[in-house]
Amino acid sequence: MRNDAIIIGGSFAGLSAAIQLARANRSVCVVDTGTPRNRFASASHGFFGQDGLPPYEMLATAREKVAAYPSVRFVDSAAVQANADEGGFAVTLADGRRLLGRKLALAFGLKDTLPDIPGVTERWGQTVLHCPYCHGFEFLGRPLGVLSVLPLSVHQAQLIPEWGPTTFFLNGGAIPDEPTRALLAARHVTIETAPIIGLEGDAPKLDGVRLADGRLVEIAALYLAPRTSFQSDIASQLGCALENGPVGPVIKTDAMKLTSVPGVYAAGDITRPMHNATFASADGVMAGTAIHRELVFQPLAA
Numbered sequence: 001m002r003n004d005a006i007i008i009g010g011s012f013a014g015l016s017a018a019i020q021l022a023r024a025n026r027s028v029c030v031v032d033t034g035t036p037r038n039r040f041a042s043a044s045h046g047f048f049g050q051d052g053l054p055p056y057e058m059l060a061t062a063r064e065k066v067a068a069y070p071s072v073r074f075v076d077s078a079a080v081q082a083n084a085d086e087g088g089f090a091v092t093l094a095d096g097r098r099l100l101g102r103k104l105a106l107a108f109g110l111k112d113t114l115p116d117i118p119g120v121t122e123r124w125g126q127t128v129l130h131c132p133y134c135h136g137f138e139f140l141g142r143p144l145g146v147l148s149v150l151p152l153s154v155h156q157a158q159l160i161p162e163w164g165p166t167t168f169f170l171n172g173g174a175i176p177d178e179p180t181r182a183l184l185a186a187r188h189v190t191i192e193t194a195p196i197i198g199l200e201g202d203a204p205k206l207d208g209v210r211l212a213d214g215r216l217v218e219i220a221a222l223y224l225a226p227r228t229s230f231q232s233d234i235a236s237q238l239g240c241a242l243e244n245g246p247v248g249p250v251i252k253t254d255a256m257k258l259t260s261v262p263g264v265y266a267a268g269d270i271t272r273p274m275h276n277a278t279f280a281s282a283d284g285v286m287a288g289t290a291i292h293r294e295l296v297f298q299p300l301a302a
């Protein structure tokens with residue numbers, strides 16, 4: 001059976017796309033491996049009406065709501081390949097099964113590459129963080145750190161003092177130029193030049209950053225901007241145009257979330273430079289409704 005749409009990724013973006021199609025009674029198959037990007041955090045913040053809930057709880061509720069529609073099917077597997085065929089698209093799963101769809105929505109999310117500093121990985125999503133809007137209020141007024149990893153880190157170092165007194169850790173890297181140092185000074189940011197040995201504390205708690213010269217700089221949370229990459233290479237397989245975002249590549253889409261490949265839509269973190277669950281859901285809603293409109297108004301093209 002050929003589905004009206006196959007959605008690769010069943011998290012904030014994918015489920016939001018699915019429910020729009022489900023409510024139009026279109027056949028939708030959602031393929032998902034269950035690894036949303038924020039799975040390392042014990043609570044998600046800022047999402048309308050669901051502030052502070054665990055990410056997996058939010059997603060389980062959302063999935064249950066989507067699954068209540070009779071035209072939706074879930075497949076808990078990895079999509080490993082996708083290609084155009086005469087009826088739309090064929091998606092191959094890790095176990096070799098093939099799914100057929102008239103339209104395709106990519107919502108497979110990003111993965112983060114964390115800096116190779118001892119103590120970072122086991123604190124990711126708890127006391128080592130990327131976004132103060134998601135996880136900042138919890139550390140309000142306490143000493144905080146920003147790790148220099150990308151040019152964007154200077155911007156982060158200027159932002160974080162909003163939540164607490166901030167140290168900018170250069171980790172032995174280049175010292176910012178005079179105008180940048182002036183901007184940081186205006187935000188009362190302390191610059192720490194020494195290389196970092198590791199993070200200390202009973203993980204996931206963070207007591208501070210141990211420097212190569214032996215000092216411990218006490219902080220409650222460390223912010224950093226990890227480089228990102230796609231969880232799947234399916235966008236490249238399909239020939240979707242990509243563009244450079246500040247932390248990694250993103251899939252180019254128009255305002256309706258259509259990629260450069262006709263019939264292929266993309267939504268969520270993989271399509272935008274700024275990432276959060278609300279944006280991802282909004283993208284999914286747009287992709288789902290746009291796919292439905294294309295199914296209605298261009299039936300012969302599918």
Ligand SMILES: Cc1cc2nc3c(=O)[nH]c(=O)nc-3n(C[C@H](O)[C@H](O)[C@H](O)COP(=O)(O)OP(=O)(O)OC[C@H]3O[C@@H](n4cnc5c(N)ncnc54)[C@H](O)[C@@H]3O)c2cc1C
Pocket residue numbers: 008009010011012013014031032033034035036037038039040041043044045046047077078079080107108109110112124125130134135231232267268269270275276277278280
């Ligand atoms: C540590 C951390 C904490 C965060 N906290 C917050 C917060 O508090 N509030 C907030 O708004 N945002 C938060 N975010 C951002 C938020 O996680 C993302 O913006 C959001 O998850 C993006 O949703 P998405 O649907 O685009 O992708 P994801 O949520 O990453 O979902 C992608 C889905 O695709 C599936 N998938 C991947 N590859 C395949 C494949 N080949 N086949 C089938 N399925 C596949 C995955 O299993 C996953 O379920 C946080 C991010 C991080 C890293």
